[in-house]
Amino acid sequence: MSTTPADTAVEIGRSIGVSVPRREDRRLLQGQGEFADDVWMHRQGYAHFVRSPHAHARIVSVDTRRALALDGVYAALTGEEVKELCESPFFQIAPEPAAKIAEYPLAVDKVRYHGDAVAVVLAETRELARDAAGLVDVEYELLPVVVDGVAAAEADAPLLHEQVGTNVAWHGVFDWGDVDWALENADHVVEIDHLHFHRFSSTPLECNAAVVHWDPGTDTVQVKSNNQMPMFASMVIGPTLGVASNRLLFASQDIGGAFGNKIGSYPQIAALALLSRKAGRPAKWTEYRTEHMLSCGHGNERTFLDTRVAVMKDGTILGFKTRAFDDAGAYLHYEPLGAVIWSQVSCGCYRLKHLHVDYTETLTNKCPTIPNRGYSRLQHLWLIERIIDIVAHELGFDPVELRKRNYVQPDDYPYETPNGCVYDSGDLPRSLDIALELIDHDKWRARQRELGRGSGKRIGIGIGSTLDSGTNNFGQARIINPELPFSGNGEAAYVKLDLYGEVNVNLGTTPQGQSHETTAAQVVGDVLGMGPEQVHVTAGFNQQQNTYVAFSGTYASQFAVTGLGAAKGAAEKLRAEIIEVAAFALEADAEDIELADGMCSVRGDQERAIPFIGVANLIYANNAALPTELRERISLNCRHVYVPPFEVPDPDKKRGNLTLTYASQIHACVVEIDEDTGHVEILEYAAVDDCGKRINPRIVEGQVHGATALGIGAALYESFEYDGDGQLQQASFYDYHAITALDAPDIKTADIESPSPFTPNGAKGMGEGGGAPLHAICSAIQDALGDQDAIVSDSHNPWERVWWLVHSGERGEPRGVRVSAQAAASAEGES
Amino acid sequence: MLLESVAYARPDTVAEALQLLAENEDAAPLAGGQSLINVLKHRVASLELLVDISRLEELRGIAAAPDGGLEIGACVTYDELDHSPEVRSAQPMLADVAGHIEDQQIRDAGTIGGNCCLSDPTNNLPPLLVALGATMVIASSGGPREVAASDFFHGYFATAVGEGELLTSVRVPPLAAGASAGYSTVAVGADSKAIARAAALVRANGTIEEARVVLACVSPIPARHAGMEEALRGRAAEPAAVAAAAERIGADLEPLGDAHGSAEYRRAMARVVARRAVCQAIGNGGPQHG
Known part of the structure; x- marks a missing residue:
């Protein structure tokens, strides 16, 4: 098997194209990553979903009494109750008539596939939640089944969503x-x-997981999960839950493989939010492999x-x-x-x-x-x-x-x-x-x-x-549904020079093995004349801490363009600011300032130089020494949104x-x-x-x-x-x-x-x-x-x-x- | 999935283990746990008590008689079978098959006794032990009794081991002069489910004097195929004759079809693995793992 060796000898400012070692490996290989199941919240309960053993059936009744009678079971939710608690079903991308599909976080009235979630239970331990879920009594009335994607389009096929009137979701x-x-x-x-x-x-090694806390004090919903496209999840579940997007606080840290599959955990996250609110506790869910295979x-x-x-x-x-x-x-x-x-x-x-x-x-x-x-x-x-x-x-x-x-x-x-x-x-x-x-x-x-x-x-x-x-x-979504208000793409990044001259990069992405910490450090380091090891990258998505756009996430082969485009743009803005401050301090023209290895110097005169720490000091802690115009305009905190040149x-x-x-x-x-x-x-x-x-x-x-x-x-x-x-x-x-x-x-x-x-x-x-x-x-x-x-x-x-x-x-x-x-x-x- | 809550006991002797098994209705011995724990996690079966026998020294030995006969403790692991000089010398095929079960972690834990007592029709060792003419030694409160491997397997997850009893060892007789074993599998992937298996024991001297052909995965228990055995007897020990004999495998098999293979495919594969196992035993054909 051919493998490219890591290359540790890097010329300053020229790391792009070099196989520098992965920055994230030390952390991940030593068990110091933070995956969704590692998240623990005070007073959390463990959630377990009750899933349908049938592919198509009317839900006659769901009885949670035997589950709730167990000591240590905090709460249970059924589809019927969820429907009452939701402002609306999840919004549909599809045009009419499939736009009429009314999907809720749990199945309402009918189950439509083997694994459809009919109820969810919250309990003191994972084992208890599993056992309690087994005590939820669901009575089903079986309906005819269609499993063939071609036969489903025929007029006499069993209908999944009666209000749609057809099984054709789009034609x-x-x-x-x-x-x-x-x-x-x-x-x-x-x-x-x-x-x-x-x-x-692609059966990622890590299944879906989330800890969701509907905080009654702040009326915010914290979602710490491994969802790989959190802004999409937020857009879908916010209106359903009736929570404004600035109070629906998604965070995705390390992810053990996703491959697109982890775009799909939003119904469970919405159910956990409602369960958390009902129980007054954070609800933690870690998907089982069989559950993953049935329903992810x-x-x-x-x-x-x-x-x-x-x-x-x-x-x-x-x-x-x-x-x-x-x-x-x-x-x-x-x-x-x-x-x-x-x-x-x-x-x-x-x-x-x-x-x-x-x-x-x-x-x-x-x-x-x-x-x-x-x-x-x-x-x-x-x-x-x-x-x-x-x-x-x-x-x-x-x-x-x-x-x-x-x-x-x-x-x-x-x-x-x-x-x-x-x-x-x-x-x-x-x-x-x-x-x-x-x-x-x-x-x-x-x-x-x-x-x-x-x-x-x-x-x-x-x-x-x-x-x-x-x-x-x-x-392209408009080709499916001309009513959809979507077009273009983009990604945001935030690069700053910190107090002592350190460079920090903040991304809006959710890497799952794509090495964003490493490659962003390479790109930003090259712009600022530093080795990638000198650049700190905060990877992972955190709605409260990161900058983002609605497209943020990691999917569809785009980080090298959108994520690194944003990081590069932000680094170039920071470079310009550093140069401007250095030019003032060194009494030189900005065009003559060179950046290398954390120093700003005047071309042809290495003696006239100021380190990044000196530049940072002037902005953060010594601003009376700067002209008013400069100190009010320059922050050394630079955001850039990369936007590709698309038309509708x-x-x-x-x-x-x-x-x-x-x-x-x-x-x-x-x-x-x-x-x-x-x-x-x-x-x-x-x-x-x-x-x-x-x-x-x-x-x-x-x-x-x-x-x-x-x-x-x-x-x-x-x-x-x-x-x-x-x-x-x-x-x-x-x-x-x-x-x-x-x-x-x-x-x-x-x-x-x-x-x-x-x-x-x-x-x-x-x-x-x-x-x-x-x-x-x-x-x-x-x-x-x-x-x-x-x-x-x-x-x-x-x-x-x-x-x-x-x-x-x-x-x-x-x-x-x-x-x-x-x-x-x-x-x-x-x- | 998670285990249901179940009691656990670790007796110090076989006698204590037997007592625990006899006194508790829904009790089962736990050896390597590589199959039983998964069965319980899937909630296919439910137990009140697990009696952990994995560390009982009485069940962990391999004794070799001067004639090459082996007595293998029920809790000997696959890896120990693979690396035992006695097994490798007396029954190289047994060592080889054990050494190719799943992965190293499983081979470090799974045991010969567990592989037999779970009696999953896709398990590796049952057809081979039937072919080798092994004897299963079962302890009970009334003393030990012996059951031929060919009578040991009763059906899916069912064996001759009764309630309150315990398989303690497997006796494998020495290979007769001129006898050699063969083994062949068609499986889903390199270390995954078997679709068809065959084990063979053939005594030949240019001509096949005696052959045992055991098929697995095509019925609930490993079963000798009398028709093919009869067709082999007295024939030249060469591939063409073996292939002709394998044609005897046919409509008499009624395998179940599932997601891994249709009944028709399994029946055809039974012929292929039977032929290959016998060819391997007579020295025509490389190792057939899976």
Whole structure:
């Protein structure tokens, strides 16, 4: 396994691009982090949720008397009571009719998925709360269940939310270019009946947790949690609880992995707030693993029907048409934003001009979906990579050459996609060449031919080309619902020079392993001419202490742009102030002041110098020595909000620049399939990353490794499946096999740097990885299958599914794919 | 999930343990706790009393007879099986299988007795002990009794150990001249649930003289497959003959399907692992872990 070593020798002011050691490791590795479950409040009680064992049922009665009778049980809340206590249901992002969904912190009248919360109990100990919750008697009347995201859209499907009148949460047609023209004029049309992207999640090591205290003295609500997007949580639950945002005080410190999943803990936090108010005590909740798997949120499941791809004889792919059904589960948490977010990467890595996606998002009796690493884009990128490989497989193109022919080319940047997104920079063909070299492509291609049939083994080579779009334009929400008052993006930072000349950085982000303390120190240190070790970074979100904007948090691959852009801007403001004070003190021109190693000196005369402590002293404690104008204007406390250059997208045409940066990940792998068992062994694996200017290469590589491991896990092992009664089949790690080190191959990594012309440091957001391993492994399995075998039509390929694929040809099963040659046929007819 | 409140006792002798088990209706012995505690946490079962036998020296020894026969205390851990010179010498497959159960932390705690007494059909050791012809020694107030491994497993979480009784040791007879064991698994991941397992004990001398083939995960208990055993007897000890014999495994198996594998897949995998286990035993095929 290749790993970039830490580099401790750093030239002052030039740490960007150097793998300085992580600042946060000492604290985190020595058990000195502060995670949500470490938070303790005086008089706190422990909360336990009562969750539905049924997927769909009317709540006939909830009786908490037996629970409350236990000594040490403080309080209990039911859905009915919660409804009375709330000002309103949670606000919905969706337009009508799904805007009518009335979701409360606990289920009211009905439960809609296996794991839906019907009551919550607060008790003196965690064990007692668990036992008391077991004594809450709930009577259910079972209702019919729908667990299929496509069937849910049918008129006779059981309705989840009666007042909505349909299970369709959102429907829209995305139509760019002229796909009908493309299909009519293509040499070949490849038809793919059914493709399915499965449900999984990133299963962070730390589950959700929160301590919530409704303080009766100040009438403020303290929320100390590991929610990763606290301002979104605040926006959703504030109106529901009837608490103004300046009294809803969120704080998120260290987080043990989140991957988007921890955006979704706001219903529980709202329930805990009400429970705390009722009990007159702080309410502490630490989610159990099974509870997490049942109800925290799963990644989006999506089915693509009747995909038709227009291909020319030379391999040029003109575009495609498909019907997408996204299964959002029982409630809309952050959804239906996923219904537009995929369109950030509408054409994937390719110059496809004609796209038509008929997109339906449905409600089913399953756990609500929540953003999960690669949110909504990886499903679409997987579709496009499947299209490429299936086209290659059906029409006899080399998958490498087909990709290179259709890739956006290095000269094309900035490249505008059919829906108005702008790919900033990159070199996809070179990235692919490097990846193929790392896996020794030519050797394995030869080995594959030698092996032939009859050996019991098959070799397959796979490629996953993918984009990590970062820094959202929240205006894309208006494509979902034109009424939404959201657009743009931003992040705030606060940099100050403290009393004795120390530099401190305050961020509004919620890092979960992305090393914000380290990289912010690098960026600020470089601006101020100091080593990163001299810069102190206060990481974590604290509404009372940090500066923030409504977008603050850590999600959607954006810190390197938004967070570091804000830190850089604030540091530059501070630098200007320091220079101005130093210029006064040294009786020099500001242009002649240089900063180095905590000193301000006059260029060409090192004897004329003042240290940062001297500058700080003049502002903080010696201001009578300064002219009035200077001392009233300069504070050495500088806030900056980085705002990316976005405009409001066009909701009618569903067009606009939806994201600022596009990192690319090109993965390649070699697999060996055991025909007897379907076992897939990864023989070679390579990941080539291009995220523009890397602030800290070792941190980038760590995220590449993480995204790769999660993607391989999802491709081969991890799946959330429901039976026909809506029972989750994988509700613990007994049944949900999260990938371990034993399952993961050695990962070879390489990188190229195509700096973004649009960002403060040339950096791009990265870390989500775009699901590249899912694409690459499906691609490799497809490559291993012969001409007569089925196509890989599911993103999840455990041994059994691969075994069925390998043997499907023998069974004469329909392959689910056809080629027609409309233009070619008519051309031949004419000649 | 959390354990329900349960009483705990740590007796100093096997006799005391037996007394505690006999006197308390809902009592169960606790050895390594790697399965039982999870069963209790999931509230699949409920107990009044846990009798911790994990530190009883009487249950922690491995005794080897000069002929290679082993008597293994019920509380010997997987890691101890793996690293015991006696086990490695007399029954290398037993050491090898124990050394590949889950992860090191589990191997440091989980015991041979617990692995058998929980009688989860996916457990690693039961099919191998049946193949090796082991004898299970059970203590009770009436004195010890012996049960063949092939009669020990009664069903999901049910064994020949009755109320108030305790499995104290497992006796593994020496390998006969020319005999060798094989073991093969198809599992979800490297250290996760088994979908199909087989253990084999084959005595061969160019020709297969006797074969035991035990299948697991495809029925509630590990079970010898008489049809395949019969088809192997007298045949050449070579892969083609083994593969032909494995074809005898078929409609007679009625495995359950679950989230990890359909019934049809399990049946097909039973043939594969049976073939591989026998091939490994006759020296054709590498180690098959999982």
